Every structure is written in C-alpha cells, then in structure tokens.
C-alpha cells in the first residue's frame with residue numbers, strides 16, 4: 001500500500017477501529033451487567049439459605065423449649081423438687097435423659113439456685129450454686145422458659161452448649177425450681193441440616209452475644225458481634241455482605257438472618273470467588289465473540305479497501321483518458337446536471353470545472369442556434385441523448401457557444417447516451433471548436449470565387465480579342481497589334497495568377513525551400529527596377545514608363561544580407577508593383593535601403609491611396625483585398641502580400657506596413673546582415689571595404 005492511503009481506505013480502517021471499540025464497550029458492559037446480576041443472584045441464594053437455616057433452628061429450639069416447659073409443668077415433678085430427695089431427683093434427670101435423646105444433659109435446680117441433680121452424673125457440680133448464671137436469673141425473674149447463650153461446660157468433654165431452662169411450679173403457682181437441659185453446639189448443626197456447604201462455604205450459628213456455636217471460631221469466650229453480617233443480623237436484619245469471617249481465609253460473601261425468639265444469628269458464608277467463576281466464563285465467551293467480530297471486520301475492510309483501490313485506479317484511468325482527449329467532454333445526468341468535465345472542456349468554455357459541475361447544462365452554458373436564439377434544455381441534443389437514448393450530432397457551423405469571457409465560438413456537438421446495462425444514466429457530450437474549420441471553409445469559398453473571377457476576366461479578354469482577330473480580316477495593322485497585345489497581357493495575368501496560386505500551395509504544404517546566401521541589396525533593387533521599370537501604365541504605345549516613377553536610394557556600402565536572392569527579388573518586386581498599382585498615375589515610388597544595426601531595412605514608399613488601420617491589420621492574410629473602388633478597379637488576387645510575408649519570414653526577416661488613407665503607404669522589410677567573415681568575403685569579392 002502506498003504511504004499515503006486514499007481517504008476511502010482510511011475511512012474503512014477508522015470504521016474497523018470503531019467496530020472493534022463498539023464490540024469492546026458492549027462486551028465490557030455485558031460483563032459488568034452479568035457480574036452484577038450474577039452477584040445479586042448468588043447473594044439472594046445466600047440470604048435465602050441463611051433464612052431457611054434460621055427458621056429451621058428457631059422451630060427446633062422452640063419445640064424443645066416447649067417440650068421442656070411441658071415436662072416442668074408436670075405436678076408430680078414439682079413434688080419431687082420440693083421434697084428435695086437427691087436420689088429421686090437424680091432418677092428423674094436420668095429418666096428424662098433416657099427418654100429425650102435430643103438433649104445432652106438434664107439438671108434439677110432448686111429455687112435457691114443449688115444444683116440438686118445432673119444426668120449424666122457429674123458429682124463435682126451437684127450441690128453447687130448456679131444462681132449467678134444468666135439462665136437462672138432470667139427464668140426466676142420472668143417466670144418464663146429461656147434459652148441461654150453459648151456456654152463452656154466445666155467438666156470434660158467441656159463441650160460448648162446452650163442451656164434451655166423452664167420454671168417448675170407447685171400447685172399454688174410458686175416457682176419451686178428450674179428444670180434445665182443442655183444441647184451441644186455440635187448437635188445444633190444437625191438441627192439445620194449440617195453446616196458444610198458446596199463451594200467450600202459453611203453455615204455458622206452465633207448466639208445473642210456473637211459467640212460462634214459451630215465452625216473453627218466456636219467458643220464461649222470470643223465474640224464476633226462486630227463482624228459483617230453478624231452485627232446486622234443481631235440488629236434484626238436479613239441480607240448479604242462481603243468481608244472477612246474468622247477461621248476462613250480471604251474475602252467471604254456472607255448471607256445472614258436472625259433466629260426468631262432466641263436473638264441468635266445464622267450466617268451463610270462462601271469464598272467471594274464464587275462470584276468470579278461464571279463471570280470468567282462469560283468474559284471468555286465474549287472475548288471469543290469479539291475476536292471473531294474483529295477478524296470478520298478486518299476481512300471485510302480488507303475486501304472493501306481492495307475494491308476501493310480498484311475503483312480508484314479505474315477512476316484515475318478514466319480521468320487520464322478524459323484529460324488526454326483534445327475535445328471538450330462532459331457527462332450529464334438525466335436532469336441535465338453536469339457531473340464531470342475534462343480540461344479541454346474547461347479551456348473551451350472558459351469556465352473552470354467547478355463552474356460547470358453540479359449546474360444545469362443549459363443554464364451553465366449559453367449555446368445559440370443559427371438564428372442566435374438560446375437553446376433551451378428540452379430542445380438541446382444533450383437532452384435527446386440523455387432522455388431518449390439517441391446518438392445525435394450537429395452539422396455545419398450553426399451552433400455557437402458563448403464563452404465565459406463573452407466571446408462566441410462556432411462549435412460542433414455530439415451527444416451519446418450514457419448507459420449502465422439497460423439503464424439510462426444521462427449523456428456524454430463532446431464539444432469541438434470549429435472556428436478553424438469554418439475559416440478554412442470560408443477561405444475555400446473565397447478562393448473559388450476570387451480565382452474564378454480572376455480567371456474569367458483575362459479569359460474574356462483573350463476570347464473577345466481572338467474572336468475579333470478571327471472574324472475581322474479588315475482590321476488594320478495597328479488594331480490587330482493592339483488586340484494581340486491585349487491577348488498577351490491577359491495571358492501574362494493568367495500566368496501570374498497561376499504562379500501565385502502555386503506559391504501559396506507550396507508555402508502552405510511546406511514544400512517551398514529557401515537557399516540562403518550573401519545577397520547584395522543594390523543588385524536586387526536594380527533588377528526589380530529594371531523589370532518593373534520596363535513596363536508601362538496603360539498600353540505600351542501611349543503609356544508612361546514605370547521607370548520614370550521609381551526613385552532608388554540605397555545606402556552606399558550597405559553590407560550584404562543573408563537571403564535567397566530570387567525570393568528577395570520576388571518580394572521587392574511585389575511591394576514595388578503594389579506601390580505602383582495603388583498610386584495615382586505618375587506619382588513617385590521610392591525604394592530605400594539602409595542599415596539598421598545588424599539588419600538591412602528595405603522600404604517601398606508610395607504616395608498612393610493608403611489604407612485604414614483595419615486594412616493594414618489584414619493585408620498580409622490570404623485573399624485579403626481592401627473593399628474599395630480604387631482597389632477593385634485594379635486586378636489582383638489578395639495573395640501577393642501573403643506570399644511576401646511568408647517568404648520574408650522564411651529568410652528570418654520581418655515585414656510591416658505603415659499607411660494613411662489618401663496619403664500613401666510604407667511597406668518595409670528587414671533582413672539580417674551576413675555574419676562578419678562572410679560579409680568580408682563578399683566585399684573582398686566586390687573589391688570594396690566594409691564601411692565602419
């Protein structure tokens with residue numbers, strides 16, 4: 001790829017980057033959304049698990065407390081309590097332990113606070129005062145059954161237990177003692193269906209002071225009342241939190257619920273990594289999808305970029321083709337709006353391409369018909385091609401284009417439909433400047449009319465005088481000679497005309513060659529004067545010799561010029577014969593030759609009819625004659641000065657004219673002098689010294 005990428009390719013790459021960014025943002029958003037929903041789902045699970053466990057624990061404890069109350073309400077039991085017979089009390093404790101296996105031990109405690117009996121037997125505690133213990137004080141004060149906090153037993157196996165206690169009353173309702181039973185922390189776990197959870201989590205039961213009954217932190221001494229979850233549940237709330245839990249490593253996700261009526265707490269805890277698992281899977285899936293999308297996008301972009309490159313190369317080819325066409329080309333859509341122009345069209349119309357593209361063809365370009373009327377779009381041949389699908393072309397020089405600078409040009413126009421398959425898209429219009437063709441055409445017609453006129457005049461003379469000679473035997477010698485002279489002059493005129501035509505044709509076809517060498521201007525002028533001067537005005541008999549009118553002024557010692565001698569004679573002859581032709585009879589014609597720095601200037605000066613400025617500007621063009629009676633009455637083709645100018649220029653010289661109507665004209669030409677050494681030679685040959 002080239003270092004500077006085309007704008008379309010850069011756009012495609014930007015689109016790819018955008019697409020990938022969108023996928024990344026959407027993916028991240030998805031992961032965050034999934035994480036948050038996954039988290040709330042897992043948290044809700046924790047909470048409901050904690051809630052279920054707390055309900056199970058509350059109802060199990062309540063039913064055991066109920067059972068103990070019912071036993072304590074038994075009348076015969078009150079008798080045993082009041083009699084205070086140790087053996088009976090021990091028996092009742094043992095019997096209850098035997099019948100109700102859900103309890104670890106049973107105690108019979110007197111209203112005074114003395115522990116009267118315990119089963120399984122523990123002689124060390126019998127007779128001890130337990131009145132200071134919270135459960136005793138509570139039951140005696142409230143008269144209601146009570147569940148204690150976590151307590152450490154003194155005797156082995158020194159289990160962590162909770163004590164359930166219920167008052168025993170006599171027939172008058174007086175509390176005569178307390179029936180107490182212990183449940184070990186370890187069996188609380190079985191009440192809630194076990195404490196181990198999947199994912200390495202656990203259920204932990206805390207008492208009303210935050211002591212753990214189960215798990216690695218179990219004990220009656222350490223309180224976890226300030227831990228996340230425990231504190232909230234102790235305050236009566238249900239919910240989930242993240243934080244550390246004693247005995248477990250790292251951050252834990254904690255679901256918690258209070259246990260009704262006991263003031264206890266159940267906590268469900270799991271490693272917070274449980275949140276990460278499903279999220280990681282989701283992230284991986286999304287990354288895979290993102291990668292697939294990115295690869296697909298990259299593929300599409302590469303394909304689009306290659307298509308665009310191809311398209312652009314094609315466009316450049318068409319652009320180069322359009323630019324290389326010498327004729328004005330434009331494409332127009334169905335509505336007549338210009339889509340594209342080539343440089344030749346811009347040069348032809350004088351509008352820069354921005355001036356035409358995007359505008360209506362008929363509004364942007366002023367095209368006029370033969371009568372000078374603006375051509376509306378519907379009538380234009382561009383519309384015929386764009387709408388009807390025809391190939392149309394103009395003929396002749398009737399169509400004119402007004403350029404941006406106001407100049408009007410004759411143009412030829414071709415319009416062809418622009419198709420894509422069967423669909424018509426608009427038209428291609430080709431405009432061609434036909435000014436030159438029209439000029440050539442006009443030249444041709446003027447050539448035909450001039451030549452036929454110039455041929456006809458001498459031919460008529462030849463015909464007339466020859467018929468006269470043939471039909472009239474009695475014509476005297478003088479008249480017969482005049483007739484022959486006329487025939488001779490006409491034949492010469494015809495000869496000159498044909499010579500001129502041949503010269504023009506050879507000049508135009510580039511066949512005419514010049515043979516340059518050192519030429520002495522005086523010799524040339526002398527030869528012209530000799531030839532021109534030998535002719536007379538009017539007929540030979542009565543005419544004035546031209547020689548009488550010619551005045552020659554050649555600067556003495558004028559160096560030789562570099563020229564073609566015969567052609568220079570032809571040129572000066574032509575200027576001199578024009579000067580004689582277009583001056584009144586008898587008026588002098590001066591031929592002046594002088595040195596102007598490294599040029600020789602030859603001027604032919606007359607006092608004749610002269611020319612206007614406009615005429616001067618055109619005299620050197622083919623078939624140009626001033627349209628005036630003084631000119632018309634003299635025969636001529638309008639080719640002489642064209643030939644003169646061409647010949648002078650072929651000899652690296654220049655020719656010009658200064659003139660004033662009625663006063664006369666000066667036709668002057670300048671030619672380079674021969675280079676010094678050659679010139680020296682020329683003078684040496686002539687036995688002359690070059691003047692300084």
Ligand code: ADP
Pocket residue numbers: 578579580582606608609610611619624625626627631635636637638639640641642664665
């Ligand atoms: P031709 O003399 O055959 O018409 P030229 O090419 O020699 O053709 O001259 C062109 C025209 O220039 C003449 O027809 C005439 O109108 C004008 N012209 C040429 N020479 C002179 C001149 N010396 N004085 C006035 N007009 C001239």
